[in-house]
Amino acid sequence: MFWRVLWRLLRASSGRLALALVAVTSGAAVCAALLNLNLDATDKLTSEFRSLGANIVISPEPSANAETMDTSLLQNISALRAPELIAAAPYLYISAQAGEREAGVPVIVAGTWFDEVARMNSWWKVDGQWISDRGERTRCMVGQQVARQLGLAPGKPLLLRYGSREAPLQVSGVVTSGDSEDNQVFVSLAVAQELSGLAGRASLVQLSVRGTSRVFEDMIQRLSLAFPELSVQPVRQIAAAEGRLLERIRGLLFGTVFLILVLTSLGVLATTAGLALERRRDVGLMKALGGSVREVMHFFLAEAIAIGLAGGVLGAAVGMLLADWIGRRVFSTAVEPRLVVFPVTLALMVLATLAGALPLRLLGRVRPSEIFRGE
Amino acid sequence: MFIRIVVDSFARQPRRKLLTALALALGTAVATATLSVVLDVGDRLAREFRSLGANLLVPPQADTLPLEIGGVDYRPVASGAYLPEADLGKLKTIFWRNNIVGFTPFLDVPVEVRVDQGSAGNQPLRSTLIGTWYDHSVPVPNGGGSFATGISVTAPSWRLAGRWFKDGAAECVLGSAFAKRTGVTAGQKIMVRSGQRSLDLLVTGIVSTGGQEDEAIIAPLDMAQQLSDHQGQYRRLLVSALTKPEDTFSRRDPGAMTPVEYDRWYCSPYISSISHQMQEELPGVEVRAIRQVAEGEGRILTRVSALMWLVTGAALLAAALAVAATAGTTVLERAEEIGLMKALGAGKLVIGAFFLGEQWFIALLGGVIGYGAGLALARILGQRVFGISPELRLILLPVVLGLAAGVATIGSLLPLRNIIELDAAPVLRGE
Numbered sequence: 001m002f003w004r005v006l007w008r009l010l011r012a013s014s015g016r017l018a019l020a021l022v023a024v025t026s027g028a029a030v031c032a033a034l035l036n037l038n039l040d041a042t043d044k045l046t047s048e049f050r051s052l053g054a055n056i057v058i059s060p061e062p063s064a065n066a067e068t069m070d071t072s073l074l075q076n077i078s079a080l081r082a083p084e085l086i087a088a089a090p091y092l093y094i095s096a097q098a099g100e101r102e103a104g105v106p107v108i109v110a111g112t113w114f115d116e117v118a119r120m121n122s123w124w125k126v127d128g129q130w131i132s133d134r135g136e137r138t139r140c141m142v143g144q145q146v147a148r149q150l151g152l153a154p155g156k157p158l159l160l161r162y163g164s165r166e167a168p169l170q171v172s173g174v175v176t177s178g179d180s181e182d183n184q185v186f187v188s189l190a191v192a193q194e195l196s197g198l199a200g201r202a203s204l205v206q207l208s209v210r211g212t213s214r215v216f217e218d219m220i221q222r223l224s225l226a227f228p229e230l231s232v233q234p235v236r237q238i239a240a241a242e243g244r245l246l247e248r249i250r251g252l253l254f255g256t257v258f259l260i261l262v263l264t265s266l267g268v269l270a271t272t273a274g275l276a277l278e279r280r281r282d283v284g285l286m287k288a289l290g291g292s293v294r295e296v297m298h299f300f301l302a303e304a305i306a307i308g309l310a311g312g313v314l315g316a317a318v319g320m321l322l323a324d325w326i327g328r329r330v331f332s333t334a335v336e337p338r339l340v341v342f343p344v345t346l347a348l349m350v351l352a353t354l355a356g357a358l359p360l361r362l363l364g365r366v367r368p369s370e371i372f373r374g375e
Numbered sequence: 376m377f378i379r380i381v382v383d384s385f386a387r388q389p390r391r392k393l394l395t396a397l398a399l400a401l402g403t404a405v406a407t408a409t410l411s412v413v414l415d416v417g418d419r420l421a422r423e424f425r426s427l428g429a430n431l432l433v434p435p436q437a438d439t440l441p442l443e444i445g446g447v448d449y450r451p452v453a454s455g456a457y458l459p460e461a462d463l464g465k466l467k468t469i470f471w472r473n474n475i476v477g478f479t480p481f482l483d484v485p486v487e488v489r490v491d492q493g494s495a496g497n498q499p500l501r502s503t504l505i506g507t508w509y510d511h512s513v514p515v516p517n518g519g520g521s522f523a524t525g526i527s528v529t530a531p532s533w534r535l536a537g538r539w540f541k542d543g544a545a546e547c548v549l550g551s552a553f554a555k556r557t558g559v560t561a562g563q564k565i566m567v568r569s570g571q572r573s574l575d576l577l578v579t580g581i582v583s584t585g586g587q588e589d590e591a592i593i594a595p596l597d598m599a600q601q602l603s604d605h606q607g608q609y610r611r612l613l614v615s616a617l618t619k620p621e622d623t624f625s626r627r628d629p630g631a632m633t634p635v636e637y638d639r640w641y642c643s644p645y646i647s648s649i650s651h652q653m654q655e656e657l658p659g660v661e662v663r664a665i666r667q668v669a670e671g672e673g674r675i676l677t678r679v680s681a682l683m684w685l686v687t688g689a690a691l692l693a694a695a696l697a698v699a700a701t702a703g704t705t706v707l708e709r710a711e712e713i714g715l716m717k718a719l720g721a722g723k724l725v726i727g728a729f730f731l732g733e734q735w736f737i738a739l740l741g742g743v744i745g746y747g748a749g750l751a752l753a754r755i756l757g758q759r760v761f762g763i764s765p766e767l768r769l770i771l772l773p774v775v776l777g778l779a780a781g782v783a784t785i786g787s788l789l790p791l792r793n794i795i796e797l798d799a800a801p802v803l804r805g806e
Contacts, residue, residue: 023700030689041682048678052427052671057585062552093444108442108449123670149440178432178665180443231552235585240532241427248423249679251760252416253686256409259752260690263405267697270398274700330681 006302021311023271024349027264028315032345033322034257040327040335041253045246046210048331050086051122054206055238056220061231068092068201071189073227077205080226084211084219089116090202092192097161098150098185107146108184109160111192111202114141120208121177128154128173136188139172143182147174160185162195213243265352268311272304272356300357308353312346319345392737398701399741399783400748402694403775407749409690410775412756413683415765420676421617423761425476429529429613430668431650433458436661445587447503448483448610452569457482457608460596462657466614467515467522469652474617474644477528480609482506482599486567488592490557502553503591504567506599506609509539529615530584537561537580540595547576547594551583567592569602612660614653618646620673691778698738698779699786713795723795730791734783742779746772 058073060066077088092111097104114131117124131139140160142152152158152171160167167187175181193199209219216239223232286296320337327335434441435456442449458480466475484506487499508525515522526533540546547567549559559565563578576594583589600606619625625645629637641648646669650662709730716726754764 023696026696027693030693034686034689037682037686045675045679048675049671051674053667059552062556062590095442095449105440106442107440108444121667123666125666145440177667178663178669179667180441180445182663183441183443233583233585233589236532236534236583237428237530237585239585241424244426245420245423245675248420248760252412252683252756255756255760256412256683256686256690259405259408260686260693263401263690263697264693266398266401267693267700270697271700326682326685330678330685 002298002302006299006306017275017307020271020275020307021314024268024307024311024353025315025318027268027352028312028345028349029318029322030264030315031261031348032316032319032341033326034260034319035341035344036320036323036335036338037326038253038257039338039341040323042212042246042250044327044331044333044335045249046212046242047333049242049246050208050210052238052242053123054087054089054120054208055216055235055242056207056209056223056232057204057235058207058223058227058230058232059204061229068198068203069230071200071202073230074205076226077207077223080222082209082219082222084209084215086208086210087116087119088205088207089113089120090189090205092189092196092198092201093203094162094192094196094198096185096195098146099159101161104161105150107160109162109192109195110181110184110186111189111195112186113189114186117186120206121181123177124181125176126173127176128171131172131188134188135190137191138170140169140191141173141175141186142171143184143186144174144176145182146185147171158185160187160195163197165195165197167191167195212246213239216243261348265348268308268349268352269356272307272353273358275307276300276304276357301354304353304357305350308350309346311353312349315349316342316345395701396737396741396744399698399738399779400745402698402782403742403745403779404748404752405690406694406778407746407771407775408752408756409687410771411750411753411765411768413680413687414768414771415757416683417619417676417680418617419757419761419763419765420679421619421672424668424672424676425615425617426531427668427672428532429479429615430618430646430665430672431614431616431653432663432665433612433614433653433657433660434663435610436659447505447587447591448481449485449503450483452484452603452605455610456659457605457610458612458657458660460607460609463612464513464515464519464522465656466653467513467519468517469649469656470642471616471644471649471652474649476615476617477524478612478614479508479524479526479529480596481611481613482596482603482605482609483591483611484569484599484603486569486592486602488557489566489568490559490563499568500557504547504569504599504602505588505591505593506596506602507593508542508596511542511596529613533582533584533588535580535582537578540579540593542595543597544595545574545576545598546579547592547598548580548582549578550589550591550593551581552589553591554578554581565592567594567602572602572604574598574602614662616646616649617644618649618669618672619644620676621645621647621669695778695782698782701786717795726795727791730787731784734787735780738780738783739776742776743772745779746775749775 060069071090074088074090089112094109095106096109098107099105113134114136115134118130118132126141131141140158142158147153152174154171154173156171158169158171160169169187175186189202193201209216220232220234283296320341323335327333435458438456439450439454441455460480463478463480466478484504486502486504488502489499510523510527511525512521512523535548540548547565554560559578561578561580564575565578566573566575576598582593596609600608625640625643625647629640629651632640646664650664653662654660713726750767757763757765
C-alpha cells in the first residue's frame, strides 16, 4: 500500500519531479566533480611541480675531502624502489679542452645519463636530437653558448681532450636552458669517466622526487640513512617554492570547493522546498481521507529521499565523468576516480532534500476544508 | 500604479520575498567571492613563484665561454668581459619597472684561502669568492629614489646561520660545505688571496643553498671588486621579474610583428618583452630566460589558472541553479494572483512586466547584499591562503548584478509562460 501510493505520487506530478530531479542531479554532479578533483589535486600538482627539475642533490661529504663518489650508490637508490622517485641522474664534471690541439678552448664537460636527464629537465629546449641511450659513445649534446663560441651545430664533429686522452664525438643536439647548462658539453657518463680516468665515479647525483613536503622530508631522511658517508641536500630553491605553492593552491581550491558545496546543497534544498509547498492539496486530500499527519509525512519524506537518491546516484556518476574531463583538459591526464566521493555526494544530496522537505511539517497544521475551499 | 503593485506585493509577503532575496544574495556572494579570487590568482601565484628566485640571467655579450657549474664561474679573473655596476639603476626605469622584483650582480673570483688559526693547517685552500649584494640600496636615475635589492630578494630560500655581511664591510659568509671542510665558524677571520692582492674577512655566518655556492665564500661585491681589481664591475646579473606565462603570441619573433602587434607584445609583461626592454637599457648585455624557472612557472601557472577558472565556472553554475530554482518557485506560488490579474483584464505583457520587475528588484537587492558578503568571503579566503586580501574590483558589481538579474529572469520566465497561458477561471477555482 505504502509503495503503491508512493509510486502514484511520483507518477502523478512527473513534470515537477523531473525538474527537481534535474536540479538534484546537476547539484550532485557539481559536488562530485569538485570533490573528486579536490582529492586528486595534490597528486596532480606534485606531478606538475616536477617540471621544475631536481629537488635533491647527493654529493660527497665535504669533510671527506673527496671530489667524486662511487656510482654504485645509483644501484642502491634504485634498490630503494621508492615510487616517489621520478628520476635520478649522476653528473661527473670535468674541465676539458674542446677542439684541436692548437685551437683548444677550455670547457666544462658533464658526463651524465641522458635518459634520466630527459625525464628530469623537461624545460631544456633542444635543437637537433635528444640522445636517448644511456651508454651513447659517439654523440654528445652541447650548450647553446658552447655551440655559439665553437661554431657547432647538430651533425658537426667535436673533439674533447683531457690530458693525453681524446674523445672524438658528434654533436647531436644544442641545449638552451638559460643557465649554467648553456656553457657545458654533455656526454654520457661512461665517456666522461674514460676521458678523465675516473672510472665508476661521479661528482654528484640529482634526484627528482614527487610528493608533499612530508614525503619529501621522509625521502631525505631515508637517503641520509642509506648513505651516511654522503651529503644529501634538498635544492632549497625548488623544495621551498614547491611546498609553499602547493599549500597555497590547495588552500584556494579547498576554500572555493567548500563554498560551492554549501551553495549547491542550498540550491537543492530550495528546489525540494518548493516541491513540498506544492503538495498542500495532496496533504489536504490525504487528511480528509483519514490519514494521520505522521503517515502523510512518511510519504513525503520517502519522496524526498527517493529524489535525493536518484539524483545523487545519477549526478555522482555524471560528476565523475566531469572530473575526468576536467583532469584531461587541465592536466592532460585522467583524474583517478575516488570511491569515497560517491557516498559523500549521495549523503549530501539526501540530507539537502530532506532538509528541503522540512516545510512539510507546517502541513501538519493544514486543515483539509481550507485547502479545498482554495484558501 | 505599477510601482504601487510591486511595493504592495512586497508588503504583503515580506517573508517569502526575503527568502528569495536571501537565495539570490547567497548565489551572488559565492559568484563574487570566487570571481574576485580567480581574477587575482595569477598575480598572487606569480608573486609566490618569485620564491623560486631569479628567472632572468644577464651575462655580458661577446664573452668567452664561462667555466660554470651550478651558477659559479671558475674562469680566471683575466679572461672574459665585465659589465658596469653603475648602469644597474636603469633597470628600474624600463616600461615594466614595477615588475622587476629584484636583481643581484655577481662577480666570482677564484681565491686561495688561509684560515687564521685552524685545523686546516697552513696549506692554502682553493675556493671561489662570490661578490654580491645582500640588501643593497641602488639609486634609480631620473628622480626614482632608491631601490633595495640583492640576494635577500632573488634567492629567498638560502638558509643562513648567523647574520649576513654588511654592504661594503670586510665581512663574508661561508658556504656550508666549505665551512664544514675547513672547520671555520662564525666570528673567525679568514684571509683570501687572488694574485697579488689579499684581504682579511670576518666570517659572519654560514649559508646553505643546496647548490654550488655551498662550496664558496660569499662576500660584498666591493670586496670581490677590490680583490680582482675590477672596480665598479660585475660579470653576471640575476633578475627576478613578475611575468606573464608564455603563449603562442609571445613565442613569435617580434621583428616579424605588425606595429600594432609589436605594441601589444611590448606592453605585455612577457619574459621576452621584459628581456628586450632590459637589453635596451643595459648596453653590451645579453638577457637569457632561465628556462628551468620560466618554463616550470609558466606551465604550473597556466594549469592552476585553468583549474581555478573551471571551478569558478562550476560556482557560477551552482549559483545560477540555486537562483533559478528559487525564482521559479516564487512564480509558481503566485498562480492565483496571476489568474486574478488576467480576469481583471491585464494583458500578458503587463503581467510579464509586473513579475519581471518584481524579480529584478529582488535580484538587485539580493545582488547588492551578496556582492558585499562575497567581498568579505573573498577577503577571508585571500587572507587565509595568501596572507593578502584580493584587490577590490568594482567592475564585478555590475557583472554579478547583471548575472543575478539574468538568471532570475531565465529562472522565472519558463514557469511564468506556462502560467500566463492558463485560463483564468480554473486557476481561480483552485484547480
